[in-house]
Amino acid sequence: MTVAALPISPHPAVDGGLQLEVTNVSPQTDSIVSITLADPSFRKLPSYVPGSHLVVQYGEEGVNAYSLTGSGNAPSEYAISVLRVEDGAGGSRAMHRLAVGDRVYVSRPRSAFAPASTATHHLLVAAGIGITPVLSHARAAAERGTTSSLIYVYRPGSGAHVDEARELLGSALTECSNRDSFQEVLTEQLTKQGVGTHLYVCGPNAFMDSVLDQARAAGWAEARLHSEAFGAAELDEGEPFTVNLVRSGLTLDVPAGVSLLETLEKAGKTIPNMCRKGICGECVLPVLRGTPQHRDLYLTEQEKAGNTTMMCCVSRSEDPEMELDL
Numbered sequence: 001m002t003v004a005a006l007p008i009s010p011h012p013a014v015d016g017g018l019q020l021e022v023t024n025v026s027p028q029t030d031s032i033v034s035i036t037l038a039d040p041s042f043r044k045l046p047s048y049v050p051g052s053h054l055v056v057q058y059g060e061e062g063v064n065a066y067s068l069t070g071s072g073n074a075p076s077e078y079a080i081s082v083l084r085v086e087d088g089a090g091g092s093r094a095m096h097r098l099a100v101g102d103r104v105y106v107s108r109p110r111s112a113f114a115p116a117s118t119a120t121h122h123l124l125v126a127a128g129i130g131i132t133p134v135l136s137h138a139r140a141a142a143e144r145g146t147t148s149s150l151i152y153v154y155r156p157g158s159g160a161h162v163d164e165a166r167e168l169l170g171s172a173l174t175e176c177s178n179r180d181s182f183q184e185v186l187t188e189q190l191t192k193q194g195v196g197t198h199l200y201v202c203g204p205n206a207f208m209d210s211v212l213d214q215a216r217a218a219g220w221a222e223a224r225l226h227s228e229a230f231g232a233a234e235l236d237e238g239e240p241f242t243v244n245l246v247r248s249g250l251t252l253d254v255p256a257g258v259s260l261l262e263t264l265e266k267a268g269k270t271i272p273n274m275c276r277k278g279i280c281g282e283c284v285l286p287v288l289r290g291t292p293q294h295r296d297l298y299l300t301e302q303e304k305a306g307n308t309t310m311m312c313c314v315s316r317s318e319d320p321e322m323e324l325d326l
């Protein structure tokens with residue numbers, strides 16, 4: 001067996017993290033593989049909050065974030081599942097090439113999709129590979145004695161972790177393979193839940209937006225809604241907006257399909273950055289006015305709710321105009 005060489009040095013986004021060994025690789029579907037990572041000396045790994053993700057380095061310069069599928073309680077291994085994206089930047093294809101015995105640099109787990117401690121029930125909604133963080137939530141809820149239910153949408157034959165979800169949730173799992181059946185279940189669940197229920201959704205952006213909008217229309221308070229995007233690869237081009245740089249006295253237009261970071265760079269601003277995927281936290285900017293549309297995986301939910309900072313490589317503006325302390 002040939003063990004792939006570790007990169008010469010860890011990427012800054014995983015610096016201060018861990019060097020782990022691949023202990024298992026198992027296909028979930030034709031395009032999704034589950035990878036288990038453990039300490040080469042069998043030491044326990046840091047615990048994590050359910051719904052956390054791990055940044056994994058691939059090659060010398062690439063990093064991607066993947067949701068951890070375990071409950072996070074005193075783990076001896078970290079498990080992630082990776083969807084192969086053929087036209088992506090190459091990270092998922094590199095992950096699919098990993099074999100048992102390979103070593104990788106990873107960050108410590110980061111939480112940006114935590115369960116609400118006050119929730120009396122967790123309603124989980126996932127599409128496709130979006131199953132991974134909500135599986136973590138379902139496992140943690142089962143361990144802690146909190147109830148959860150899951151609506152899982154996947155194309156026939158392409159569902160990952162289906163058997164685990166069935167075993168874990170039993171009749172609290174609803175599997176949907178088409179839009180109509182999903183819509184029917186979602187409407188019913190959104191209208192019958194008590195006010196102690198929190199909603200967690202993960203999937204493509206349009207899917208999440210639709211679920212969250214329907215929850216709002218059904219009277220769910222914003223504080224009960226939680227979502228996690230897949231990462232930069234799935235981001236849409238967004239709406240155009242205008243940004244005022246208060247200290248520089250500059251006003252810039254950010255067109256659809258162009259990031260705020262690119263716009264600032266074009267205007268001659270030097271903004272520290274590393275991953276350009278909303279993962280590493282380097283490109284953070286202070287917001288003075290306006291509501292950022294947070295699309296990163298770095299800020300915590302509380303930081304996002306505070307709306308005083310944003311990651312300019314992926315995040316945009318909810319409003320037509322915003323002001324930055326720059």
Ligand code: FES
Pocket residue numbers: 272273274275276277278279280281282283284296298311312313314
């Ligand atoms: S450059 Fe890494 S989060 Fe923006």
